[in-house]
Amino acid sequence: MERKRLNVTNIRSAGYDARGRVLEIEFANGGIMQYTGVSEEIYRRLMNAPSPGSYFQDQIEESFTVRRVR
Numbered sequence: 001m002e003r004k005r006l007n008v009t010n011i012r013s014a015g016y017d018a019r020g021r022v023l024e025i026e027f028a029n030g031g032i033m034q035y036t037g038v039s040e041e042i043y044r045r046l047m048n049a050p051s052p053g054s055y056f057q058d059q060i061e062e063s064f065t066v067r068r069v070r
Contacts, residue, residue, distance in 0.1 A: 008053040016043040023060065024069070035064040 001024050003015035013026045016038070023038040023046075042059065049055035 004047065006047075006052050008051075010053055011056060014043070014046060014052075016040065023064070025056070030070070032069040034067045034069055035060060036067070037064050 001015040001017055001022070003013035003024060003026055005013050010028050011025055012028050015024045016022070017024075018040050021037055021039065023035040023043055024032060025035070026032045038060065046052055046055050046060065
């Protein structure tokens, strides 16, 4: 999955697979997590948020099933 770089303290990049509805987040510490059941609209809002880190914490982090990739 191709990820786009984010200028956020704790998030390095984010990518989205529309077919599988999977959001992939690469954190600054090198960890990669996949969140399933995420709509394309949520991904768009994350990428366009004034504070993507806050948006992630408020709307995504504990709202979707997560799987550690790395």
